[in-house]
Amino acid sequence: MNEDPTLSLLIRKKVFSRLISYTEVNILLRVKNHDADRHCLTLNVQVSIMSSYNNGANDSEFKELGYEPNAIVSCLPIDVELDGRLNSVRSSTTLLTAEICESMLKLTAYNQTIIAIINGGTVRIDDILRETIIQYDIIRTLPFGNRVIALSVPGHLLAQVLTKGTSLKGNGIFIAYTRVETFDGGNTWLLNGTDISKSGLYYDVATTAYIRDFTQLNKSYVITLHNANVTQTKSLMQYLTIKYSPC
Numbered sequence: 001m002n003e004d005p006t007l008s009l010l011i012r013k014k015v016f017s018r019l020i021s022y023t024e025v026n027i028l029l030r031v032k033n034h035d036a037d038r039h040c041l042t043l044n045v046q047v048s049i050m051s052s053y054n055n056g057a058n059d060s061e062f063k064e065l066g067y068e069p070n071a072i073v074s075c076l077p078i079d080v081e082l083d084g085r086l087n088s089v090r091s092s093t094t095l096l097t098a099e100i101c102e103s104m105l106k107l108t109a110y111n112q113t114i115i116a117i118i119n120g121g122t123v124r125i126d127d128i129l130r131e132t133i134i135q136y137d138i139i140r141t142l143p144f145g146n147r148v149i150a151l152s153v154p155g156h157l158l159a160q161v162l163t164k165g166t167s168l169k170g171n172g173i174f175i176a177y178t179r180v181e182t183f184d185g186g187n188t189w190l191l192n193g194t195d196i197s198k199s200g201l202y203y204d205v206a207t208t209a210y211i212r213d214f215t216q217l218n219k220s221y222v223i224t225l226h227n228a229n230v231t232q233t234k235s236l237m238q239y240l241t242i243k244y245s246p247c
Contacts, residue, residue: 062139066234069136073237074244082129084141089120089176091169096141097123097176100232103239104148104206105178111150111225115179115191116206117162121172122146122232132247135237142233146208152223153205159189159197161216173214208232 062069076082082096083089089097100123101116125141153161165175166186181190189196196203204225212218228235 062136067135067139069134069139071135072246073133073135073138074240075132075247076130076244078131080130080244082133084123084125084127084129086123086126087170089123090171090174091120093176093178096129098178099239099243100142100236101176101178101206103235104232106239106242107148107228107230107235108150108204108206108226111204111206113150113204113206115158115177115203117165117175117177117211118208118232119165119172119211120174120176122208122210133240133244138233138237138240142231142236144232146210146232148228148230148232148235149207149209149212149224150226150228151205151207151212151217152202152225153217154221155196155199155201155203157216157219157222158203158205159195162189163187165215175211 059069080095082099083094084096088094093101097118097120100118104116104118105113122144123141124143125137129137129141162175162177162180162182163186165173166177166182168174179191180196182188183190191203202223207217209227212222212224
């Protein structure tokens with residue numbers, strides 16, 4: 001019997017209004033013929049679009065998202081520079097990535113988090129922040145809507161994540177951290193002098209859902225203590241305002 005295929009293409013487009021606007025395109029490809037059941041192939045394409053002045057965004061659009069782009073966040077001392085250059089944040093923990101980590105610890109203090117980790121690729125400004133910092137500087141620094149979470153992680157697993165993550169220099173998943181130390185190139189990780197891989201303890205960690213989902217922290221025995229309804233962007237703004245007062 002000859003095939004009589006019928007091809008129908010259904011495209012559904014949904015745009016989310018938030019810091020990063022997402023266009024979700026669902027393409028349903030449906031093929032029918034006389035001899036076969038209906039076959040469906042669904043392709044989900046998610047395209048991220050960053051709203052910026054360069055692309056025609058205006059103050060009102062940012063205000064709808066809860067931002068005042070020209071508002072002063074803080075005034076850094078002359079000797080303080082927040083290094084967000086791509087090569088820096090993907091190869092070491094800079095003062096900027098350390099401050100992002102510290103802001104997440106402050107945000108999750110209720111959960112008694114004592115270590116924070118992020119991936120260097122979350123920082124996108126590729127520049128150094130100096131002196132007067134406005135909200136738009138932070139939006140350019142952390143444009144993604146990554147929300148802060150608190151996890152309870154066994155020490156041996158956390159050490160593995162840190163060792164692997166800090167070895168990925170030049171990669172967006174390179175791990176920046178605060179409150180833990182290594183003196184042997186990432187083989188051993190110490191908290192207050194104790195090797196976390198041998199302590200037998202669980203540690204409460206501030207991080208993002210992205211890190212949890214795309215590293216070894218996605219193990220079933222890692223406990224999510226809290227999903228904060230606050231992005232890294234807002235967290236850093238709040239923290240810098242406290243640490244380095246506005247002008």
